[in-house]
Amino acid sequence: MEHKMKPESLMMSYGYRPEWSEGAIKCPIFQTSAFVFRTAEEGKAFFEVAYGLRAPRSEEIPGLIYSRINNPDLEILEDRLKLWEEAEDCAVFESGMAAITTVLLEFLRPGQSVLISNPLYGGTDHFIKKILPQFGIAVLEFYAGMNEQEIAGAIGNVPDQHPLALIYVETPANPTNALIDIEACKRLARRFSQNNNEVVLVVDNTYMGPLWQHPLQHGADLVLYSATKYIGGHSDLIAGACLGSRRLMKRVKTLRTFLGNMASPHTGWLLLRSLETLKARMDIQAANARHVAAFLSSHPAVEKVYYLGNLGPSDGEQFHIRNRQCLSYGAMISFDIRGGEPEAFRMLNNLRLVKLAVSLGSTESLAEHPYTMTHADVDVNLKARLGITPSMIRLSVGIEHYEDIIYDLRQALDSLL
Numbered sequence: 001m002e003h004k005m006k007p008e009s010l011m012m013s014y015g016y017r018p019e020w021s022e023g024a025i026k027c028p029i030f031q032t033s034a035f036v037f038r039t040a041e042e043g044k045a046f047f048e049v050a051y052g053l054r055a056p057r058s059e060e061i062p063g064l065i066y067s068r069i070n071n072p073d074l075e076i077l078e079d080r081l082k083l084w085e086e087a088e089d090c091a092v093f094e095s096g097m098a099a100i101t102t103v104l105l106e107f108l109r110p111g112q113s114v115l116i117s118n119p120l121y122g123g124t125d126h127f128i129k130k131i132l133p134q135f136g137i138a139v140l141e142f143y144a145g146m147n148e149q150e151i152a153g154a155i156g157n158v159p160d161q162h163p164l165a166l167i168y169v170e171t172p173a174n175p176t177n178a179l180i181d182i183e184a185c186k187r188l189a190r191r192f193s194q195n196n197n198e199v200v201l202v203v204d205n206t207y208m209g210p211l212w213q214h215p216l217q218h219g220a221d222l223v224l225y226s227a228t229k230y231i232g233g234h235s236d237l238i239a240g241a242c243l244g245s246r247r248l249m250k251r252v253k254t255l256r257t258f259l260g261n262m263a264s265p266h267t268g269w270l271l272l273r274s275l276e277t278l279k280a281r282m283d284i285q286a287a288n289a290r291h292v293a294a295f296l297s298s299h300p301a302v303e304k305v306y307y308l309g310n311l312g313p314s315d316g317e318q319f320h321i322r323n324r325q326c327l328s329y330g331a332m333i334s335f336d337i338r339g340g341e342p343e344a345f346r347m348l349n350n351l352r353l354v355k356l357a358v359s360l361g362s363t364e365s366l367a368e369h370p371y372t373m374t375h376a377d378v379d380v381n382l383k384a385r386l387g388i389t390p391s392m393i394r395l396s397v398g399i400e401h402y403e404d405i406i407y408d409l410r411q412a413l414d415s416l417l
């Protein structure tokens with residue numbers, strides 16, 4: 001029987017052959033705009049396939065034309081990203097927002113509506129609530145932590161003239177780690193699909209990265225990433241990715257070609273390098289987070305800790321969703337300190353090793369204040385409803401030694417006592 005390699009074993013070489021590049025062990029940066037055709041006939045054939053004028057003949061591989069349409073660094077990167085969640089196809093973008101907005105623009109039309117979970121990443125929230133309505137798209141909302149009946153209730157408000165076309169979900173929710181049942185959302189997407197109108201379920205999986213949750217296996221049609229976060233993971237690039245079936249990804253890739261928001265060859269190359277250590281980094285981050293969460297739960301200046309590993313049977317549905325959906329407790333921890341904004345700021349200003357910065361999933365630990373930073377733009381009443389208060393600090397646990405992270409957090413928290 002053939003041995004099936006694990007994705008982490010394939011990240012160093014999959015999809016690349018040294019003979020393509022003078023024997024170079026690593027895929028070089030193909031920093032080029034266009035690719036030379038051997039003959040005019042070959043150029044014609046490449047365009048026919050790229051523009052879908054005819055189906056590729058058997059054994060015919062799409063030829064390289066122009067880096068907005070295809071580039072080896074991006075294609076190899078996409079082939080490797082597919083392995084983590086056994087997706088049929090993948091497209092990488094110049095940012096997470098580019099991936100998100102391309103999907104929304106491709107699958108929503110004027111006169112339709114989109115159902116979203118709350119809270120959403122600030123940029124996504126802005127695009128959906130402030131920009132999509134200008135194109136005649138209605139927005140329906142529900143909250144992380146709601147059950148299937150309650151979500152169905154939110155869809156129940158769909159105006160007849162605005163059929164539901166897309167469900168957009170972020171789980172675990174940022175910054176509270178509240179969970180949404182992807183399978184329940186899929187059942188609702190099926191229930192509200194009509195003959196010529198398929199409701200597409202899209203999940204932003206940035207918070208769990210490609211390792212810790214596989215939304216496609218729970219019924220999501222498309223999964224999105226800010227590759228700036230765990231996939232890039234070194235706080236040195238901005239990128240995005242979308243994965244799903246060949247059928248839907250063909251539409252996503254076509255719109256990407258015409259919006260021109262693909263990642264650059266250099267970003268693609270940096271991501272190839274990052275993917276080699278993705279599993280190692282994420283394993284360490286999750287292991288560190290367990291120690292850090294235990295420490296925070298025991299510190300007298302900490303009121304409450306929001307961490308997937310802290311969910312127990314008494315948390316009901318949230319506990320069951322975690323057990324079904326999440327393969328790890330992740331490395332994102334939020335916590336409420338005793339006190340308000342001044343105390344939270346004092347703690348943040350006292351950090352020495354942990355960086356005071358937004359973003360997440362990086363090699364270095366990062367801390368920020370959601371109320372006044374990442375979620376500054378969110379409606380005050382909504383923040384209250386979601387439990388995002390001035391007492392909350394969000395922590396992304398990095399790969400430093402956990403004793404050093406805890407040492408730094410302790411000295412900063414001790415300043416509140």
Ligand SMILES: *Cc1c(COP(=O)(O)O)cnc(C)c1O
Binds near residue numbers: 096097170238239
């Ligand atoms: C950062 C982030 C985004 C946006 O990605 P960019 O790479 O910054 O464009 C989208 N969703 C989530 C959950 C994020 O954390």
